[in-house]
Structure formats: C-alpha cells, structure tokens
Amino acid sequence: MIEKFFNPNSVAIVGASPKPGKVGNVILANFKKRFRGRIYPVNPKHEEIMGLKCYPSIKDLPETPDLVVIAIPAPKVPRVLRDAGEKGVKATIIITGGFRETGTEEGKRLEEEIVKISREYGIRILGPNCLGIYDNWSGVDTFFLPDEKMMRPPKGKISFISQSGAFASALLDWMAYRNIGISRAISYGNKIDVDDVDLLDFLANDDKTGLIIMYLEGLKPGRGRLFIEKAKEVVQKKPIVIYKAGKTGRGSTAAASHTAALAGNYSIYKAAIKQAGLIEAMSFDEIMDLSKILLTQPLMKGRKVYVVTDAGGVGVMLTDALTTEGFLLPRSPADLKEGLRKVLPPHCIVENPIDLTGDTDDDRYKVVLDILLPRHDVDAVVVGALPQVPGITSKLADYLAEARKYGKPIIAISIGSKEAEKFKDLLEDKGIPVFESPERAARALRALYLYSKIRGVARE
Amino acid sequence: MVEPREIILNALKEERRKLLEHEALELIKAYGAPIADAGLAKTPEEAGALAEKMGFPVVLKIVSPDISHKSDVGGVIVGVNSKEEAIEAAKNIIENVSRNVPSARITGILVQKMARKGLEIIIGGLRDNIFGPVVMFGLGGIFVEVLKDVSFRVAPISYEDAYEMMKEIKSAKLLEGYRGQPPVDKKAIADIIIAVAKLLEENPEVDSVDLNPVIAYPDGAVVVDARVILKQ
Numbered sequence: 096m097i098e099k100f101f102n103p104n105s106v107a108i109v110g111a112s113p114k115p116g117k118v119g120n121v122i123l124a125n126f127k128k129r130f131r132g133r134i135y136p137v138n139p140k141h142e143e144i145m146g147l148k149c150y151p152s153i154k155d156l157p158e159t160p161d162l163v164v165i166a167i168p169a170p171k172v173p174r175v176l177r178d179a180g181e182k183g184v185k186a187t188i189i190i191t192g193g194f195r196e197t198g199t200e201e202g203k204r205l206e207e208e209i210v211k212i213s214r215e216y217g218i219r220i221l222g223p224n225c226l227g228i229y230d231n232w233s234g235v236d237t238f239f240l241p242d243e244k245m246m247r248p249p250k251g252k253i254s255f256i257s258q259s260g261a262f263a264s265a266l267l268d269w270m271a272y273r274n275i276g277i278s279r280a281i282s283y284g285n286k287i288d289v290d291d292v293d294l295l296d297f298l299a300n301d302d303k304t305g306l307i308i309m310y311l312e313g314l315k316p317g318r319g320r321l322f323i324e325k326a327k328e329v330v331q332k333k334p335i336v337i338y339k340a341g342k343t344g345r346g347s348t349a350a351a352s353h354t355a356a357l358a359g360n361y362s363i364y365k366a367a368i369k370q371a372g373l374i375e376a377m378s379f380d381e382i383m384d385l386s387k388i389l390l391t392q393p394l395m396k397g398r399k400v401y402v403v404t405d406a407g408g409v410g411v412m413l414t415d416a417l418t419t420e421g422f423l424l425p426r427s428p429a430d431l432k433e434g435l436r437k438v439l440p441p442h443c444i445v446e447n448p449i450d451l452t453g454d455t456d457d458d459r460y461k462v463v464l465d466i467l468l469p470r471h472d473v474d475a476v477v478v479g480a481l482p483q484v485p486g487i488t489s490k491l492a493d494y495l496a497e498a499r500k501y502g503k504p505i506i507a508i509s510i511g512s513k514e515a516e517k518f519k520d521l522l523e524d525k526g527i528p529v530f531e532s533p534e535r536a537a538r539a540l541r542a543l544y545l546y547s548k549i550r551g552v553a554r555e
Numbered sequence: 556m557v558e559p560r561e562i563i564l565n566a567l568k569e570e571r572r573k574l575l576e577h578e579a580l581e582l583i584k585a586y587g588a589p590i591a592d593a594g595l596a597k598t599p600e601e602a603g604a605l606a607e608k609m610g611f612p613v614v615l616k617i618v619s620p621d622i623s624h625k626s627d628v629g630g631v632i633v634g635v636n637s638k639e640e641a642i643e644a645a646k647n648i649i650e651n652v653s654r655n656v657p658s659a660r661i662t663g664i665l666v667q668k669m670a671r672k673g674l675e676i677i678i679g680g681l682r683d684n685i686f687g688p689v690v691m692f693g694l695g696g697i698f699v700e701v702l703k704d705v706s707f708r709v710a711p712i713s714y715e716d717a718y719e720m721m722k723e724i725k726s727a728k729l730l731e732g733y734r735g736q737p738p739v740d741k742k743a744i745a746d747i748i749i750a751v752a753k754l755l756e757e758n759p760e761v762d763s764v765d766l767n768p769v770i771a772y773p774d775g776a777v778v779v780d781a782r783v784i785l786k787q
Contacts, residue, residue, distance in 0.1 A: 190729050272774060309768070313685070314685050316684045316685055317684070317685065317687075318685065318708065319683065319685040319686030319687060320556070320686060320687050320710065323686075345612055353677070353679060353699075353765045353782075354677075354679025354680060354681050354691045354763050354765050355681050355766055357679075357691065357693075357703055357705050358681055358683070358689065358691065358707060362705070362707050363683055363685075363689055363707050363709070365707070366689070366707035366708050366709055367686055367709050370708060370709055370716070410577070552700070
C-alpha cells in the first residue's frame with residue numbers, strides 16, 4: 096500500500112502552478128525533470144503548465160492517479176481530498192501546512208476533517224505540513240526547494256525518515272555536496288496517518304535501502320510498542336541510526352509519583368531505542384559518522400582492535416579513545432611481534448599500537464595488514480595515516496581497499512589540510528570510512544560493535 | 556488472599572486515586588513480590604496484638620486517604636519494641652493526626668515488621684501515553700533523589716532486560732557489594748521489576764507504581780513501601 100507513494104505510475108499535482116517560486120511550481124518542475132511516469136497538473140486557472148495539459152480538478156483526470164500531491168491552502172484541502180476519494184485515489188501527500196501545528200481551533204478542525212475523509216475513502220495520507228518524499232529511483236520529488244537551493248544527492252543506499260522537513264532538506268543538501276548517496280527521503284510532518292512504523296515496514300523490505308536514518312521528535316500516542324517491535328525486525332536486516340531530538344524537554348510537571356517525576360520524555364525513548372536495537376547518534380556529526388561505518392563495514396566478532404599508524408601520537412590518542420569506548424587493545428602476542436619484526440625495519444614499533452614511523456611508505460602498511468587481518472585474535476584495524484608523511488601516496492588507498500577481502504572492519508584517521516581531504520575522498524570512494532579525529536572514529540567503531548551485538552555476531 | 560482486581564475496583568468505587576498503604580502492599584504481593592509483613596489495625600489494641608503476632612521491632616504508620624506525607628503530620632513511629640509500646644504509639648499517631656489534620660479520615664494504623672538493614676533500591680512503573688507500561692530501577696536515597704541515577708524499560712520485559720537495567724545505572728557497582736559486603740540478590744530484584752511490569756500490563760487502571768524503598772539482601776529483597784496511583 097505504502098509502495099504507491101514511492102513507485103507510482105501516475106501522479107496528479109494539485110496546486111501545480113506556472114508561477115516561479117510557488118510550491119506547486121517547484122514540485123511540478125521536479126517531477127518533469129526526473130519522474131518517468133504520467134504527470135497530471137491540476138489547477139482550474141490553467142489549461143496547460145510546462146507543456147503539460149492541466150486539469151480543473153481530480154475528477155476530470157483521464158485515469159485514477161496512483162499518487163496525488165496536494166499543495167494548496169489548507170481550507171481547500173478537504174474538498175480536494177474528497178474529490179480524490181471519489182476518483183478512487185489511495186495515496187496522497189499533503190504538503191500544505193496550516194493544520195494542527197498552528198495550535199489554532201481552525202487548524203485542528205481542518206486536520207480532524209481530513210482524517211475523517213481519509214478513513215471514509217480509505218486514502219493513505221503522508222503529511223500534512225511536510226516536504227513529502229524524495230525518491231532517487233522513481234523520481235518522486237515533492238521537496239519544494241528548487242535545485243539551486245537544495246542540491247539533490249546521488250543515488251545510494253541510505254534512506255532517511257525525518258520528522259522535520261527543514262532538517263531533511265538541510266541533510267540532503269549536505270549529503271549532496273559531499274557526494275553521499277541517498278535512496279529515499281521522507282518528511283512526514285504532522286503524520287496524521289502514515290508514520291514511522293509504516294515507513295520502517297516499507298523500508299525493511301526495500302532492496303534499495305541498506306541503512307535507515309531517523310530524525311525523531313516523538314512517536315504518535317499508543318504507537319510506541321509497535322514501533323519497538325517493528326524496529327526489532329528491521330534491524331535484523333539493516334541498521335537504523337536514530338537521532339532523537341527534544342531530549343531536554345520537561346518531564347511530566349505535576350507528576351503524582353516519584354517514577355513519573357524521574358521519567359523525562361527522553362529516558363523512556365532511550366530505553367526504547369535500546370530495546371529496539373537502534374543505533375543512537377548523539378550529535379549531528381555522529382549521524383553521518385555512524386551511518387558511513389555501518390553502511391560500509393562488515394560486522395565485528397569481538398572487541399580486539401589493532402592500531403596501525405605512521406604517527407606515535409595518533410596511536411596514543413587512538414588507544415585512549417578506543418579504550419574509552421570499551422575496546423580492548425591487546426598487547427601484540429609474541430608470534431605477531433616476531434612476524435612483524437621479520438618484515439619491518441628495526442626502528443618500527445611492533446607493539447600495539449603498531450607504529451610504522453614517519454619514514455614509512457605504503458608497502459609497510461600492506462605487509463602489516465596482511466599479517467594482522469587474517470589472525471583470529473584481531474577483530475578490527477584502525478589505520479592512522481597522516482598524509483603529511485612523505486612516503487604515503489594514493490597507493491595506500493588501494494592497499495587498504497584490497498585488505499577488505501579479509502572481511503574485517505578497517506577504518507582510517509586522517510588529519511590535515513588538502514592532502515588529508517584528498518586522501519579521505521579516495522578512501523571513502525573505496526569503502527573505507529575516514530574520520531577526522533580519534534574520538535569520532537572510536538565512537539563510530541563502537542556503534543559498529545553495538546550493531547554486531549544486536550545481530551548476534553559479536554558476543555559480550 | 557485478596558484478588559488484585561478487587562483492590563483496584565474497590566478504590567475506584569470509592570473514587571480514590573491512590574491506593575491505601577495496605578492495599579498497595581497487598582496488590583504488589585498478589586503479583587508475587589515479597590513485602591515486609593504488614594497488617595491493618597483499626598484500634599490501638601488491635602495494633603498491639605498485631606505487633607506481638609508479627610514479632611519486634613515494628614513500625615506503625617497512619618493509613619488515611621487524605622494524607623500522603625505521613626511523617627510530616629506525626630503519622631509514623633519506628634522502632635516499636637513491645638506490645639505496650641505499640642498500643643501507646645498507635646494512640647499517639649491518632650492523636651497527632653487528629654490534631655494536625657483534623658479533617659483527615661482515619662482508616663486505621665498499618666503495623667509493619669521493620670526490615671533488617673540492606674541496600675535500599677527503588678523500583679517503579681508508569682503508563683506512558685506513547686509506550687504504555689514502563690518500568691524503572693534505581694538505588695534509593697541520594698542516588699535517586701540527587702543523582703537521578705535510574706534506568707527504564709518498556710514492558711513487557713525479560714529477565715535479561717531486568718538484569719541490564721541493573722547494569723545500566725552508574726552506581727551499578729554498589730549492587731556487587733562493597734566494603735566486604737556480598738553482592739545483592741539480583742534475581743530477587745528482577746522478580747520484583749517483572750512483577751511491576753505485569754501488574755501494569757494486567758491492570759489498565761493503574762497509572763503508576765512506586766516501590767520505595769525495596770530493601771535488597773544477598774538472599775532476597777523485600778518491598779517496604781508501596782504507592783499505587785490509579786488513572787484519573
């Protein structure tokens with residue numbers, strides 16, 4: 096049922112407009128650019144818009160469209176929705192604001208009316224008061240921000256569910272600029288009907304989605320337990336990274352019991368997030384840090400991490416950061432030390448963190464990784480590769496990419512200016528996530544470990 | 556044994572939002588949580604007899620639908636060591652309460668066996684409008700009052716969840732025993748957390764539960780004070 100929102104064969108856009116800057120103008124232009132199905136502009140004031148025949152109402156369309164996008168003032172929405180119902184429409188996105196979110200009696204009344212109409216006709220509604228859907232595969236794009244204001248990201252495996260439309264568009268723009276791919280993005284606004292549970296259900300079985308990011312302020316009353324159950328199912332197939340906004344909201348002010356007074360809104364969400372097996376991002380930076388490691392790296396079996404670096408200081412920083420996040424940095428066992436000594440110059444440090452020192456070249460990394468990664472007592476490797484060192488070239492990126500064949504997580508730290516950025520892009524293109532600080536790398540790896548536990552791959 | 560439904564329905568019939576102390580203890584006991592032995596006395600003489608039967612020391616507490624902070628009105632006397640003391644204490648409590656809150660209806664006096672010393676914990680539950688029944692665990696005293704060091708889970712929960720709740724609080728190490736004390740009985744604590752979850756699941760009229768304190772020992776745990784609030 097939800098499928099039609101993402102993969103319609105035909106779309107009607109109510110409120111389509113030839114006037115630049117109008118919401119209905121941007122949306123129609125978006126569809127014209129990328130959507131390959133049939134497009135029907137609906138607006139009684141026009142006969143034709145952007146070369147497409149325009150219809151006075153939904154009732155006049157030559158077929159029942161799979162999806163109706165509504166972008167007209169709130170008071171007119173109920174009538175249009177009724178027309179859609181009469182026509183047999185089953186999926187609508189209501190972009191329009193001016194409903195319950197206004198806090199006015201009129202807004203509340205209008206929202207209740209559209210809920211009633213949708214039930215009467217069995218129409219599913221996304222919204223109102225939302226940006227709707229950006230689908231990189233079908234070309235459904237109701238984000239009413241023109242390309243020159245919001246860049247569209249390339250195709251990718253990340254899907255994004257957002258309670259905030261503004262944050263959704265900002266994140267998409269941010270991802271596009273950094274060439275991070277997206278599959279589908281959804282902003283559901285007031286979620287009077289389609290909500291987090293429905294969307295997770297759809298994305299769970301969507302082979303175009305490898306990871307889900309959620310920006311959540313709050314679930315609908317009574318949906319919490321179902322959300323946990325659904326999420327539990329989904330995370331066995333793909334990870335969900337969640338950012339819970341509104342952590343500092345007051346708890347129940349006039350709480351009658353001690354327990355109620357202690358239960359701020361966030362503490363219960365925190366428990367639910369844990370129970371559902373979601374990975375919680377605690378900051379904006381973490382949303383992407385966690386997503387990129389979870390999307391690219393294999394699960395890890397244990398907590399034993401080895402660090403390979405060309406800078407002793409970074410090795411120490413990484414040791415602190417990783418230990419703080421609960422990882423073990425075992426001392427190199429005798430046989431490992433012996434093996435490393437055979438292939439490395441005598442001034443290199445073979446103790447974990449392994450220091451290849453500032454005169455290293457790419458090949459030292461390669462031989463060390465080939466020794467480390469096949470070992471059963473190595474669960475992941477963190478590579479510190481400061482590009483200021485003269486011996487490091489783009490060949491190192493190839494070596495690291497090659498080492499993915501061992502099926503263990505490999506992540507990297509790169510700190511610096513242009514060279515560091517270039518090296519980062521190179522590595523990330525090859526599926527090795529790069530972090531700018533030891534702390535961020537350690538927290539990302541911690542998320543991967545947590546997810547590995549949720550999937551039953553890692554044990555305590 | 557009183558039927559749990561009966562306790563709740565009776566309170567609702569009397570339009571009480573809060574269960575009386577002995578009702579709350581009975582209710583939690585009906586769900587399998589061990590409680591510090593307690594009984595309701597209607598007169599000072601009954602209090603004396605109950606105390607003697609129970610064994611000393613005991614604590615006496617006023618039971619009234621109109622009083623929630625019992626100590627503030629002279630409604631609690633601890634460390635009562637004989638039948639005579641118990642009768643005297645009961646009389647004093649009635650006198651204190653009648654003087655401090657003349658309008659309060661007095662249901663009776665709760666006579667309760669004083670629990671031996673152990674680790675004070677708090678176990679709670681509430682009905683959240685998004686998640687439904689939720690349970691809480693924490694250490695008593697400053698840990699909950701000042702540090703708000705508690706953990707939550709959405710019901711239903713497994714034993715594994717209950718053990719995780721105990722591990723999750725910052726002061727978890729205290730459960731392992733300190734200064735040569737043996738660790739507390741985590742299974743007994745888990746039993747009570749699960750009992751609270753079940754109580755909330757099975758009784759939609761219950762809005763929240765506070766078991767504060769529960770005293771945990773190396774061998775078992777016992778609920779000393781229970782507060783159960785019903786929905787408005």
